[in-house]
Amino acid sequence: MTNNNANSGTSAAERIEAVCSRMNEAASDAGRQPQEVTLVAVSKTFDVPDIVPFIEAGLRVFGENRVQEAARKWPELKERQTDVELHLIGPLQSNKVIDAVGLFDVLQTLDRVKLAEALMRARDKGARLPRLFVQVNTGEEPQKAGVIPDELDDFIARCQKEWQLEIEGLMCIPPVDEEPALHFSLLRKLAQRNGISGLSMGMSGDFETAIRFGATHVRIGSALFGTRT
DSSP states (O other): OOOOOTTTTSOHHHHHHHHHHHHHHHHHHTTOOGGGSEEEEEOTTOOHHHHHHHHHTTOOEEEESOHHHHHHHHHHHHHHOTTOEEEEOSOOOGGGHHHHHHHOSEEEEEOSHHHHHHHHHHHHTTOOOOEEEEEEOTTOOTTSOSBOHHHHHHHHHHHHHTSOOOEEEEEEOOOTTSOHHHHHHHHHHHHHHTTOOEEEOOOTTTHHHHHHTTOSEEEESHHHHOOOO
């Protein structure tokens, strides 16, 4: 089902330009180069006809929350545009690992031992593993996925040494009722401590702050696609 789009009065190209302009300004204000920050267009819940204009306008990096939904949409889209990069930004069940590694180029939500072991087994059976980000529960919210900060160093060490998984980045989703800058700052410190360069943080409402704190990937949905129903 195609979603209602709050930005229906503007074209995909215009919305991309508006977001990229804000990203570039935020990077410049932080003394960074705009190319240091990747725009991940979050296309979850939107259908193929909604996504195609953004591909045609030049976007190449997209994010999806669910393996099953992505499997319905993206094989067709990737066949049309072979240089698209697809990120999983939602939770991954261990029994969906084989499906996920066959579809996604980046998994941003590695968050537990069972999943790391499933990825290791898939690799050992010949699967090509996507690039990996560890999801960090910076707010230590019980209802939210992610490794808590006090356990992160050990988890990363196990990923690298025990399971031979290369960790490219960290990802977080700050609590909705807290200042995001505090969580972005924490994620940056955790990454620096572990020698990790990738930082996926910031969404439509706070991506400029995230860029100021070193984000390498910002996940933008509503500012591009409009509101979801």
